[in-house]
Amino acid sequence: MDGTSVLRSGAASSAQALPGLRARRRFWRGGLQGSEYTWAIAFVVPYIAIFIVFVIYPIVYGFWLGSKPSLYPELFDDPVYKMTVVNTLLFVGFGVNVRNAIALLLSGFFMRKGWWVKGLLMIFVLPWAVPMLPTFISLHWMFDGDYGLLNNLLWSVFHINGAHWLDTRWLALGSAIVSFIWKWMPFWTIILLAGRMAIPTDIYEAAKVDGATGVKSFFHITVPMLANLYLMITLISTIWTLGDFNTIYFVTGGGPAMSTYVLANLGIRDAFDLADPRLGVAAVLTALPVLIPLTVILMRKLKHAEVQL
């Protein structure tokens, strides 16, 4: 991060040193000549084609599918829909924020030196490196009330009779949230770890001289330095998690009795199990009032970050 900005400014100063170079660069930028222009167009065409065919068209088509106003009363009358909204809020709210908070603290732990911390990190990233489906199938079986590993362990080690985790709504939803946190915590911990590593160590050393260590330096250096990154992470993962389908689908199966569906699951159920794609799209589209503001803030932030660097 720092390296690129240094390199950029280095390039800029060398451009000032060589007056000819600047003109040449403008040449590259503005008027690409004849065949060069054709090449440049040819280079971006594949991406633009994909964007039009697989992003713009599906979005427009989706809005068209969900444009009939009568769909929405029908949707709101569905008792499953109300549960789904509550579940989605809880799933996203707890899943993302608990995970990110733990990831922030753990990233500090992984800053510690020593071979065993490095080894531990290798184990810690395993949930993320193993593909989603195998891990969620395993978690589903682990939470099984009669034969699952979790209850077997609770019994063998502590002589506690575990609950039937997937048989009541709140326990099942909790299990799904825990599974979600388990699967995705390594990824965000590594990103926050990278963010921490980008903080110059002399700030901490200076603070240490002034007597600020541990908790103090965490709140006065780490938190402000990571605030922006943390906010962006929270925004993007909130947006992504709003569309999460797999966790619920595999860990709880939506059960018991569809009481743990989140929006994506409801949308897919309406579209395919009930063979009503319009209703499915309508279910998904009701996330827009939350999604659009988040997206606008995030896109501003991302662009800003790009300009900064």
Added chain:
Amino acid sequence: MSAVTAGTAPSRSLSTRMRRAARRRNMLVNAGAAVLGVVIIVWSLLPIYDMVMVSLEGHDDVFSSRIFPADPSASTYWQVITQGYWYLNFFWYQYWRSILLGVAVTGLTLLIGSLASFAIGRMRIRFGWVVTNSALLTYVIPSAFLAIPYYRIMQDYGLMNNLWSVIWALVTFATPYAIFIFQNYGASVPIELDEAARIDGASPFQIYWRIYLPLMVPALVAVGTFALLLAWNDYLFQFLLLSSKRSMTVPVALSQFLNSDEAPWNLMMATAIIYALPPVAIYYMFRRHMTAGLTMGGVKG
């Protein structure tokens, strides 16, 4: 510190006391770190241990309250490899299709992403910012929300039950990330190299192929690994777009297992583990590049 500056006789006992307190605190911190380490290990490995344990058990032993396999044997793996169960008749065929999917997504993402970022970042094509913004937009759309329109659209395109439908869908979601990483990484490659080559009469394609790509190798590795993991992690698009027996990939077949009345858990876990091996191996092989790539992409989003 104050003890050092004072430097008198009574302060010596103070400094030893402080040193002892520091040592005690150090020990406490280390003990805490060790406990946390154990918690992290158990937390991270428990579901993976569960997978391995169940895969080593016999069909009926799965339904027990043991925490170690009673009579561990690798016969389930043998059954999967030799396709010796009616659910697994097409296992290797499906596996091959999963590999094709992963390779195609990786290759196309790298190609399309690097070409686009070369044109925007290096050739400075006019209206390049439109492309960057469209990539941003794609990046922030939850992919599952596009699944329903995709199903209908792929029917229109005549790509149902065709691997290309999933390939294009996943390439669509992977290229924005590729463009970010390539643009950011490319900023550290001096543009003077391109200019020198251009003066020597190299065509844009030659500059792309001979100068740009070789210098971008670390970013290419990071993005490639990411795209492969994305393809290997996907379930929804494969489930919706590849439903016929001949077009299925391993994840779709695995979930059919799960929905059957009498799920053979041990075989399912063995299949899942065999499916999980390639990405895990590749991830650990390219871990360093991956972390570098995530740093660049992650810090900037």
